Amino acid sequence: MSKFPKDFLWGGATADFQYEGGFKEGGRGLLSHDYETDGSLENPRHHTMKRSDGSIIKPRSSFFYADEVPEDAEPVFLDDAYYPSHKAVDFYHHYKEDIKLMAGMGFTVYRFSICWSRIYPTGEEEMPNQEGLDFYKDVFEELKKYNIEPMVTICHDEMPMVLALKYDGWASRKVIDAYVKYAKTLFEAFGSYCKYWLTFNEINAVRGFGPCGTRKSDGYTRYLADHHMFVASALATKLGHEMVPGSKFGAMYAMSELYPATCKPEDMFHHLEARRENWYFIDTMARGYYHNYAKSVWSHHGFDELDISEEDKKILFEGQLDFVSFSYYRSNTTQAGDPWFNVGGSPNPYLENTPWGWPIDALGLRYCLNEIYDRIQKPVFVVENGMGAIDEADENGYVEDDYRIDYLREHFKAMRDAILIDGVDCFGYTMWAPIDLVSLSTGEMKKRYGFVYVDMDDKGQGTLKRTPKKSYNWMKEVISTQGENL
Numbered sequence: 001m002s003k004f005p006k007d008f009l010w011g012g013a014t015a016d017f018q019y020e021g022g023f024k025e026g027g028r029g030l031l032s033h034d035y036e037t038d039g040s041l042e043n044p045r046h047h048t049m050k051r052s053d054g055s056i057i058k059p060r061s062s063f064f065y066a067d068e069v070p071e072d073a074e075p076v077f078l079d080d081a082y083y084p085s086h087k088a089v090d091f092y093h094h095y096k097e098d099i100k101l102m103a104g105m106g107f108t109v110y111r112f113s114i115c116w117s118r119i120y121p122t123g124e125e126e127m128p129n130q131e132g133l134d135f136y137k138d139v140f141e142e143l144k145k146y147n148i149e150p151m152v153t154i155c156h157d158e159m160p161m162v163l164a165l166k167y168d169g170w171a172s173r174k175v176i177d178a179y180v181k182y183a184k185t186l187f188e189a190f191g192s193y194c195k196y197w198l199t200f201n202e203i204n205a206v207r208g209f210g211p212c213g214t215r216k217s218d219g220y221t222r223y224l225a226d227h228h229m230f231v232a233s234a235l236a237t238k239l240g241h242e243m244v245p246g247s248k249f250g251a252m253y254a255m256s257e258l259y260p261a262t263c264k265p266e267d268m269f270h271h272l273e274a275r276r277e278n279w280y281f282i283d284t285m286a287r288g289y290y291h292n293y294a295k296s297v298w299s300h301h302g303f304d305e306l307d308i309s310e311e312d313k314k315i316l317f318e319g320q321l322d323f324v325s326f327s328y329y330r331s332n333t334t335q336a337g338d339p340w341f342n343v344g345g346s347p348n349p350y351l352e353n354t355p356w357g358w359p360i361d362a363l364g365l366r367y368c369l370n371e372i373y374d375r376i377q378k379p380v381f382v383v384e385n386g387m388g389a390i391d392e393a394d395e396n397g398y399v400e401d402d403y404r405i406d407y408l409r410e411h412f413k414a415m416r417d418a419i420l421i422d423g424v425d426c427f428g429y430t431m432w433a434p435i436d437l438v439s440l441s442t443g444e445m446k447k448r449y450g451f452v453y454v455d456m457d458d459k460g461q462g463t464l465k466r467t468p469k470k471s472y473n474w475m476k477e478v479i480s481t482q483g484e485n486l
């Protein structure tokens with residue numbers, strides 16, 4: 001038998017500030033990402049800010065760099081800069097069309113993030129913004145029409161601007177209260193529509209001003225902010241379980257597979273320690289406590305201790321996640337002497353790279369699924385996977401994206417083997433991103449992932465017309481045959 005299990009969920013995933021747009025509509029407040037420019041692999045994205053002496057600074061903000069932001073710097077929009085989150089690809093006005101396209105492929109799940117500042121514009125209002133709630137209610141209704149199960153990311157790498165500026169974002173416990181209030185509002189408003197919730201996106205990778213709202217990006221600030229997010233996640237999980245019967249909670253981890261560069265004992269031991277940089281997050285949130293090696297992780301980041309109260313320990317234990325979800329795009333290779341936060345890793349001579357230099361490694365996905373399930377013994381879900389590529393559209397917007405089909409086919413085979421041969425309890429897959437959207441790391445449009453082409457360029461020019469690519473029909477066939485016809 002080579003079919004995926006009958007109830008396996010198939011779908012796609014998106015994030016609000018890369019997809020939704022409508023940044024000044026419907027009472028939405030500002031996010032830290034709204035001040036982030038476009039960029040490229042060679043020219044990192046940056047925030048635009050003004051200092052008290054009137055000078056403009058541009059701290060780098062991409063996933064790969066998180067520059068410190070001086071205390072007196074305030075975000076400012078510059079006339080000659082392009083800010084991709086403002087329009088993104090305008091899901092705000094295209095949601096009916098986009099969801100219909102997803103349904104056309106047979107999606108049974110759609111993972112999307114709710115924009116925090118659309119619900120609480122500053123993060124601090126007493127009452128939520130009704131227009132924001134109405135927008136997402138329409139989205140949920142549209143999904144219901146096509147029997148698509150929603151999966152909501154409560155916070156996808158983002159922070160209402162006011163919370164960042166007033167409290168230094170997740171460096172402050174005040175933001176825990178704001179987050180829990182926001183989560184409670186979502187459970188009240190959408191609990192009847194939504195069973196699957198992810199408290200945070202790629203919590204093991206975020207740091208700095210853009211995603212966390214912190215001005216500093218040193219090790220201590222980062223891990224303190226992470227601790228506050230752990231507590232917020234656990235409180236929201238406990239509350240969600242009480243308010244939404246049958247709800248299931250996960251959080252999302254960036255889980256490239258990680259290989260030691262050689263079998264040299266020093267490389268092997270470095271690999272063990274580098275992998276703990278990821279386990280630290282999954283163990284604490286899915287098993288509910290800081291593990292024995294936490295101090296050693298902290299010491300790699302230049303500090304000895306985090307002050308964790310007995311009350312917080314209790315919260316973490318009571319708010320354990322129900323499943324583990326993760327993104328998988330690539331594998332990395334590491335060796336003794338590599339820095340601890342090393343997204344790119346050392347080169348792997350056995351693998352080909354995407355045009356953005358990400359090693360393509362389908363077997364690594366099977367490895368990862370096994371590794372997580374062996375260790376945590378809770379169901380797993382692949383909530384992001386896909387290939388960023390340059391698509392050449394013809395005059396009708398049609399793209400022959402065989403490279404994307406090849407990438408996905410190999411990853412689906414690996415996932416199928418993990419489930420059917422290795423016995424991993426993986427209950428779904430959401431491809432990043434079913435409709436082309438803005439890249440997180442580079443802010444480009446030309447790094448495309450979708451089954452559907454969107455007519456828009458890196459500077460936001462284009463008709464926004466949606467056109468299914470060759471991979472669209474291929475995916476439809478995959479879903480309708482439960483992955484038997486790959």
Ligand code: BG6
Pocket residue numbers: 015018201202254327384388432438439440441442447
């Ligand atoms: C994940 C994020 O890191 O990877 C997404 O959750 C992101 O927001 C995706 O878009 C792909 O990365 P990129 O930089 O190619 O958009």
